[in-house]
Amino acid sequence: xxxxxxxxxxxxxxxxxxxxxxxxxxxxxxxxxxxxxxxxxxxxxxxxxxxxxxxxxxxxxxxxxxxxxxxxxx
Numbered sequence: 193x194x195x196x197x198x199x200x201x202x203x204x205x206x207x208x209x210x211x212x213x214x215x216x217x218x219x220x221x222x223x224x225x226x227x228x229x230x231x232x233x234x235x236x237x238x239x240x241x242x243x244x245x246x247x248x249x250x251x252x253x254x255x256x257x258x259x260x261x262x263x264x265x266x
Contacts, residue, residue: 200224 198207205222
């Protein structure tokens with residue numbers, strides 16, 4: 193399997209390096225990753241929603257918060 197990095201722009205895949213030793217027609221798969229900006233915006237939106245939900249909550253908390261062991265939760 194050959195992995196070729198590059199970018200997809202205006203319907204054309206442009207490899208980072210020239211492709212050599214590829215003879216004839218070859219079966220290929222193009223996997224398009226999300227850009228880091230898209231993921232950043234998704235995470236930012238999720239945190240904003242979380243913050244709005246916390247501020248809108250009128251539940252009264254009782255007692256003291258307890259420290260949890262994340263290993264024990266699994």
